[in-house]
Amino acid sequence: MKSGLRTTAVRSLRIKGRFYSTNSGSTITTNSVQTIQGIEKFPNNSTIFSLIQPTGKIHIGNYLGAINSWKELSEVESEGTKYLFGTADLHAITQTIDAKILKQYRMEAIASLISSGLNPEKCILFHQSAVPEHSELNWYLTCITSMGMLNRMTQWKSKAHQDQTSSIFEEKVLEQTKAGLLCYPVLQAADILIYKSTHVPVGDDQSQHLELTRNLAQSFNHIYKTKFFPMPKTLLTPAKKILSLRNPLKKMSKSDVDQSSCIYVTESSEEISKKIRKATTDSIQGKIYYDPVGRPGVSNLINIISGLTKKSIDETVVDLQWINDHKQLKDHVTELIVEEFKEKRHMYDQLLNDVAYLDKICQQGRDKAREIASDNIKQIRGIIGLD
Structure with a gap:
C-alpha cells in the first residue's frame, strides 16, 4: 500500500488519546x-x-x-x-x-x-x-x-x-x-x-x-x-x-497581510526558500526540540517536517538531532518542501492552461x-x- 498506510504487520491506531493495535488489513x-x-x-x-x-x-x-x-x-x-x-x-x-x-x-x-x-x-x-x-x-x-x-x-x-x-x-x-x-x-x-x-x-x-x-x-x-x-x-x-511563519502564535492564512507568513504549493523554490529564511524562530541555541509554548516558531517548522515525512513529532525530533542551529533547520525544511511540491507545481501550471480538461473532470x-x-x-x- 502506498503513502505509508501499510508499512508493518501491526499498526498503532490513536483514538481519543488511547492506542489500539490493529492487524494488517483489518x-x-x-x-x-x-x-x-x-x-x-x-x-x-x-x-x-x-x-x-x-x-x-x-x-x-x-x-x-x-x-x-x-x-x-x-x-x-x-x-x-x-x-x-x-x-x-x-x-x-x-x-x-x-x-x-x-x-x-x-x-x-x-x-x-x-x-x-x-x-x-x-x-x-x-x-x-x-x-x-x-x-x-x-x-x-x-x-x-x-x-x-x-x-x-x-x-x-x-x-x-x-x-x-x-x-x-x-x-x-x-x-x-x-x-x-x-x-x-x-x-x-x-x-x-x-x-x-x-x-x-x-x-x-x-x-x-x-x-x-x-x-x-x-x-x-x-x-x-x-x-x-x-x-x-x-x-x-x-x-x-500549521501556523504563520512570521507569527507562530496564529494559524497560517491566505488572508494574512504579510504574505511571507504563508507558503503555497504553487510557489517556486526561490520563493519558498526566501519565506523559510524569514520564518520566526527564537534565540535559543543548540539542539532542536519541540515546545509549542516556549519555542512556537521552531515547533511550527518541526510540525511541517513531521507532516511531510509522515512521522510523529517524537520521531521527527529524534531525526533532527544532527541539526545544531536555526539555519540548518531552515535549510532542511526548505529542501523538503521544494522536493514535495516540485512536480505538483509543474502539473498545476499545466492544468490551469487546460481549462477544457478541468471542466470535463468537474462535469x-x-x-x-x-x-x-x-x-x-x-x-x-x-x-x-x-x-
Whole structure:
C-alpha cells in the first residue's frame, strides 16, 4: 500500500488519546472519532467525503491538514467504497466575494487537488453548487435544528469576529452576523448526509461540526422512525495545525497581510526558500526540540517536517538531532518542501492552461455525485412525505 498506510504487520491506531493495535488489513469499526493514521481498510461500501473552500491557491497548511490525507485515503482499497472530494463553493459565499474571483478560485482549487495527487479515476471531484440536492437537504435539516445548537458552534463566532463567549441572542451580535454564517454548519451536515457518508476526514477545528452532523442524523432518524442516515465517523488528520511563519502564535492564512507568513504549493523554490529564511524562530541555541509554548516558531517548522515525512513529532525530533542551529533547520525544511511540491507545481501550471480538461473532470464528477444524491433525496422526500 502506498503513502505509508501499510508499512508493518501491526499498526498503532490513536483514538481519543488511547492506542489500539490493529492487524494488517483489518477493518476499523470503532468509535465516532479516530485518526487517519493507521487505517488500512474501510468496511465494504463505505463513502468517504470531504470538501475544501475554494479560496485561491492551496497553502502548505491545507495540503498537510486535508489534501494529503485525502490522497492517502483514496488509495485505501475497500470493495464498493466511494470517495467524494471537491470545493465547498456555497460555503465560500458566506462572505462577499467578486464573481470573477470566485470562478477563478474554484478552478484553481480543482487544479490544486489533482496536482496534489488526487486521481479523478479513483475519486469523484466536483463543485458543491453543481449538486442542488445539497441545498434541498439543507432546508430539511434546518427545520429540525435548534437555534441553541447553532449558537453553541464556535466557528461562526471566529468568522464573524466575535468573542467565543458571545451569543447570537445579543442584539449587537445579531445585527452583525449574517444568517448564512450562523447556519452554514447545517449545510455542512447536508453536504455529508446527502451521500450517506460513513467517514469524513477533517481537522480538529471541524470536529464540533461533525458532532452536529451526527446529532442531526440521529434527530432525523428518530423523528421519522427510520435508520436512513448512518452516523458518519470523524477522521482526524494526523498533521498538527500549521501556523504563520512570521507569527507562530496564529494559524497560517491566505488572508494574512504579510504574505511571507504563508507558503503555497504553487510557489517556486526561490520563493519558498526566501519565506523559510524569514520564518520566526527564537534565540535559543543548540539542539532542536519541540515546545509549542516556549519555542512556537521552531515547533511550527518541526510540525511541517513531521507532516511531510509522515512521522510523529517524537520521531521527527529524534531525526533532527544532527541539526545544531536555526539555519540548518531552515535549510532542511526548505529542501523538503521544494522536493514535495516540485512536480505538483509543474502539473498545476499545466492544468490551469487546460481549462477544457478541468471542466470535463468537474462535469463528470457532478454527474456521478448527482446520481448518488438524487437517488438519496428521492428516498428522503418519501420518508418526510414530500414524494
